[in-house]
Amino acid sequence: MRSMISMATSLGLMVVLGVSQAALAEPEMTDESIADHVSEEFRFDPAVPASQIDVGSEEGIITLSGAVDNLLARERAARIASTVRGVQSVINRIEVDPPLTRRGDEIEQDIESALLMAPATESYEVHASVSGGVVTLEGRVDSWQEKQLVERVVKGVAGVRGLQNNIIVEYAAMRPDEEIRRDIESALQWNVHIDVPTAIHVDVNDGEVTLSGTIGSASERIDAVKLAWVNGVRSVKAEELLVRNWAQDPEQRHVARPSMTDPEIEQAVRTALHKDPRIASADVEVDSEYGKVTLRGAVDSLQARRAAGQTVQNTVGVKDVSNQLEIHRSDDLPDEPVAQQVREALLRNAYTESHEVTVSVSDGVARLTGTVDTWFEKAQADDAAAGVRGVHRVRNELNVRRNDSPHTYDPAVDEYDPYVYDWYGDQPARSTLKSDEEIRESIESELWWSPFVDADQVTVTVENGKATLTGKVDSLSEKQSASENAIEGGALSISNELVVQY
Numbered sequence: 001m002r003s004m005i006s007m008a009t010s011l012g013l014m015v016v017l018g019v020s021q022a023a024l025a026e027p028e029m030t031d032e033s034i035a036d037h038v039s040e041e042f043r044f045d046p047a048v049p050a051s052q053i054d055v056g057s058e059e060g061i062i063t064l065s066g067a068v069d070n071l072l073a074r075e076r077a078a079r080i081a082s083t084v085r086g087v088q089s090v091i092n093r094i095e096v097d098p099p100l101t102r103r104g105d106e107i108e109q110d111i112e113s114a115l116l117m118a119p120a121t122e123s124y125e126v127h128a129s130v131s132g133g134v135v136t137l138e139g140r141v142d143s144w145q146e147k148q149l150v151e152r153v154v155k156g157v158a159g160v161r162g163l164q165n166n167i168i169v170e171y172a173a174m175r176p177d178e179e180i181r182r183d184i185e186s187a188l189q190w191n192v193h194i195d196v197p198t199a200i201h202v203d204v205n206d207g208e209v210t211l212s213g214t215i216g217s218a219s220e221r222i223d224a225v226k227l228a229w230v231n232g233v234r235s236v237k238a239e240e241l242l243v244r245n246w247a248q249d250p251e252q253r254h255v256a257r258p259s260m261t262d263p264e265i266e267q268a269v270r271t272a273l274h275k276d277p278r279i280a281s282a283d284v285e286v287d288s289e290y291g292k293v294t295l296r297g298a299v300d301s302l303q304a305r306r307a308a309g310q311t312v313q314n315t316v317g318v319k320d321v322s323n324q325l326e327i328h329r330s331d332d333l334p335d336e337p338v339a340q341q342v343r344e345a346l347l348r349n350a351y352t353e354s355h356e357v358t359v360s361v362s363d364g365v366a367r368l369t370g371t372v373d374t375w376f377e378k379a380q381a382d383d384a385a386a387g388v389r390g391v392h393r394v395r396n397e398l399n400v401r402r403n404d405s406p407h408t409y410d411p412a413v414d415e416y417d418p419y420v421y422d423w424y425g426d427q428p429a430r431s432t433l434k435s436d437e438e439i440r441e442s443i444e445s446e447l448w449w450s451p452f453v454d455a456d457q458v459t460v461t462v463e464n465g466k467a468t469l470t471g472k473v474d475s476l477s478e479k480q481s482a483s484e485n486a487i488e489g490g491a492l493s494i495s496n497e498l499v500v501q502y
Contacts, residue, residue, distance in 0.1 A: 027445060029245065031057040034086040037449050038062055041080050044488045045413075046376040046405050047351070048077045053094060055081070060088035060243075067097045070350035071155045071163065076413050082218035083412045085449045088243045089218055096133075099354070102159035104130035110157045110348040111135065117341055118153060119300035119389050120278040126150055126167060133161030140168045144229040146277045158353040175232035177204040184209065187227040190268040190316050192475035193220060193411065193452070200224055200241065209233050212240035217451035219412050230275075260317035260502065262288040269293060269318075272311045278304040279311070284325065286312075291319035291502075298326045302386035302394065306420045313417060313476045319500045321476070327364070327392035335361040338390035342366050345388055351380040357398065359385070364392040371399045375407035382421055396423050406430070408484040411452055411477050434490050436462040443467055443489030452481040458498065465492035472501045 027033060035057040042050035053066035062081045068074050078092040111128040115121045124146065126139035135154055141147050147167045154163060181204045188197040195216055203210045209228050215221055221241050228236045265288040273279045273286070282304065284297040293312050299305050309323040339361040346352045346359070355377065357370040366385045372378050378398045385394045409418045418424045432439070440462040447455035458471045467486045473479050479498045486494045 027448060029086045031059065034060060034084060035062070038081045038084050038087070041084060042077065044405075044408065045076070045080060045410070046374040046402075046407075047073050048080065049073075053077060057087075060086055061091065062087050062089070063091045063093060065093040067095045069097060069099050070158070071096050071160050072350055075155070079219070079222070079413050080410065082222060083410065083451055085217065085451060086245055087218045096161045098133065098159050098161065098350075100159070102133070104132075107133070107135070107157060107159045110159075111154050113344060114153050114157060114348060115150065117345065117389065118387055120304070121146075121150060121153060124150060128154065130160075133159055134164065135160055135162070136164045137167050140170050142170065142172070143231065143275075143277070144169055144233065145275055149277050156350055157348050158350045160350070171232055174207070177206065180204045180207065180209070180230060180232045183230040184228050184233075186268075186271070187230060188224060190272070191223065191227055192314050192316055192477045193223045194227070195220065202228070204233075207232055207234035209236045210240065211236065211238045214242050214244050216243070216245070218243050219451050222412075260291075262290070265291065265293065265315065265317040269312050269315050272315060273308060276304075276307055276311060279308050282308075284308065288318075291317055291500075292322065293318050293320070294322040294324060296324045298328050300328055301389060302327055302391055303383065306386060306416045309420065310416050313480075314411075316475065317502055318476060319502075329364070329392070333390040335363070338364070338388060339366070341388045342385045342391065345384040346381060349380065349384050351377055352384060355381075357381060361391070364390060365395055366391045366393070367395040367397065369397045371401060373401050374405060375400055376405075378423070379407055379418070379421060383415070394422075396421065404430070406487055408487050409480055410484065411481060417480055430492055432465055432490055432492060434465075436465065439465065439467065439490045443486050443491060446485035446489045447482065450481060450485055453478055453485060458482055460486070462491070465490075466495065467491035467493070468495045468497060470497045471499070473498045474500070474502060476500055 035055045038055045039050060042048045042053060049068060053064055056063040064077055064081060074094045074096050077094060078090045081087060081090045107130045108128055115124060115126060124141055126137060129136050147169055150167060151165050154160060181202050184202045188194045188200055199215060200211055200213045211224055211228060221238055221243060224241060225236050225238050266286045269286045273284055279299060282297060282299040284295055287294045295308055305325045305327060308325055309321055312318055312321045339359050342359045346357050355370060355372050357368055360367045368381055368385060378396060378400055381398060382394050382396045385391055407418055440460050443460050447453050447458055457473055458469055461468045469482050469486060479496060479500055482498055483494050483496045
């Protein structure tokens with residue numbers, strides 16, 4: 001039974017103490033209020049030490065300064081800031097100060113091991129050198145997505161202070177500019193995080209892409225740039241893609257997309273899956289029936305299975321996901337060597353290195369026991385184990401010291417919907433000193449500041465700390481984001497009755 005979020009389908013009879021349409025509450029947007037809300041978002045995120053980061057805002061340009069203990073946390077802070085309404089761009093001056101200084105050769109060895117043990121990167125011809133904690137990557141890969149995957153793996157290694165990615169992308173063949181442009185426009189059209197794809201103009205000249213137009217958030221601009229890196233692209237410029245607050249107004253956001261048939265949804269999902277290096281080589285069958293997508297087949301790792309499910313959820317037109325993907329059995333890998341690889345993955349991980357986690361593996365099921373500080377760290381340990389070849393399920397029994405901070409989901413920085421974790425619904429009940437009216441107002445504020453939810457479409461009611469969300473949203477991702485906004489607003493539990501409707 002999920003104690004944190006109940007996806008109930010009916011409200012039932014009850015006396016409601018707070019009822020409101022979220023869009024009615026519109027906070028004043030000033031540099032001070034924008035900076036304050038960025039700081040508030042940091043306080044909700046257990047991976048970002050809010051007390052160690054200073055936030056400044058000038059005409060919507062956020063400047064971050066301070067220190068964090070790993071490179072992923074530095075980038076996470078900047079991306080979180082980009083999700084706040086009113087933020088035009090982010091200047092990141094946060095320094096990385098790892099708790100322990102490690103020798104360059106130790107970091108190099110961990111990077112090599114991390115790349116070799118991950119099924120998706122084990123064949124890449126990449127070399128890493130380290131000086132003063134700063135990693136320089138050299139080598140060649142076949143796509144920008146492969147280059148970014150290597151970068152992500154390296155940034156997660158304990159002791160890394162900075163990164164210079166000199167990896168060269170070598171395409172198998174050149175592509176016509178017009179073909180590249182069509183692929184980019186299609187990628188923008190089918191991604192749920194791009195509000196109005198037609199507002200983004202795509203120009204391609206000799207493989208060099210320029211994006212221009214007007215969008216509603218700095219986070220959307222980051223997503224647009226990532227989506228523009230299709231096969232054949234040499235560079236992407238987005239200086240002319242402007243962020244304007246009015247672009248998030250309901251009448252601007254709700255521009256009708258073309259009607260989507262099940263075959264079109266299936267093809268869009270296949271295209272998106274093929275771009276992910278963790279899934280590209282897998283034999284995945286995609287079936288859509290009235291927007292409910294089912295995945296069948298087999299992938300190389302539990303991490304790839306989770307990534308595939310999230311890719312489907314991020315596709316326009318998808319109303320539900322049934323992930324039936326299996327994990328390739330590694331019959332040649334005995335349990336103990338797999339367990340040892342999980343231990344090593346946890347030890348080199350920047351978020352889990354300092355914790356004592358006991359690992360055992362039986363028939364491909366990795367069992368984690370011990371204690372971590374936060375639910376976020378428990379999720380990171382889960383992810384680390386899921387990336388090891390031979391692990392097809394994680395039995396995560398880690399205890400959490402700080403139960404006051406629930407694990408929430410931010411689509412800008414978290415790779416998976418938290419329901420991929422078997423334990424997600426087991427977080428303990430919380431208490432609050434807020435009244436129902438205060439919780440409702442706080443939830444409405446969170447919804448209004450979020451670029452992922454159209455607050456005008458969500459009605460919030462609160463009774464005895466339980467928030468009920470009703471209305472219509474445009475995607476599964478938006479529905480999940482609304483739940484997380486409710487948690488951040490102080491709801492003790494949630495009934496999410498939002499209907500996904502395109």
